Amino acid sequence: MRGENPWKSLTMAAKSESLADIVAKHRTTSRQLRKDLEREKQDLVKSVEDLGQYLLDSLDTGVTKTYENQRRLESEAKALEAKALTFANEVGQWAGLYSSFNDALKELGDVKNWAQGIEADLNSINTSLIQVVKQGSKKPATNPQGSGEETKSVEPKGSSVDGVENV
Secondary structure (H helix, E strand, O other): OOOOOHHHHHHHHHHHOOHHHHHHHHHHHHHHHHHHHHHHHHHHHHHHHHHHHHHHHHHHHHHHHHHHHHHHHHHHHHHHHHHHHHHHHHHHHHHHHHHHHHHHHHHHHHHHHHHHHHHHHHHHHHHHHHHHHHHHHHOOEEOOOOOOOEEOOOOOOOOEEOOEEOO
C-alpha cells in the first residue's frame, strides 16, 4: 500500500457509498465513541471515588485506633492516679503508726530509765541504812527520852550486817 495512491481507495469507496451514508456512518461511530468515552469516564470517576473511599477508610481506621488508644491510656492514667492516691494515704497511715510506735518506745525507754533511777536510789538508801545499822550496833544507843538507859539496836528484816542476813 505504500506505493498506492490513498485517493484511489477513497474514490473507490466513494463510488460504492453515497455521502449521506458516510455522514451517517460517521455519526454512528462518533456516538459510539462518545458512549465509550462516557463509560470510560464514569469508570474512571468510580475508580477515583473507590480509591478516595479506601484511603479515607484506612485513615479513619488509623484515627479510630489512635482515639481508642488515647481513651484507654486516659482511663489507665486515672486508675493509676487513684491507686497512687490510695498508696499515699496508706503510707501516711503507716507513718502515723510508726510515729506512735516510736513515741511509745521512747516512753518505755523513759520508764526504764526512771525505774533504774528509782532502783539506784533505793540501793543507795539501803546501803545508807545498812551503814547506819552497822554503826548503831557498834555504839550503844541511848534512850531518846533522856533516861540514860541503853536501848537495844534493831536491824531491819532482810538487811545484812557483816554479810549475815537477819531474818
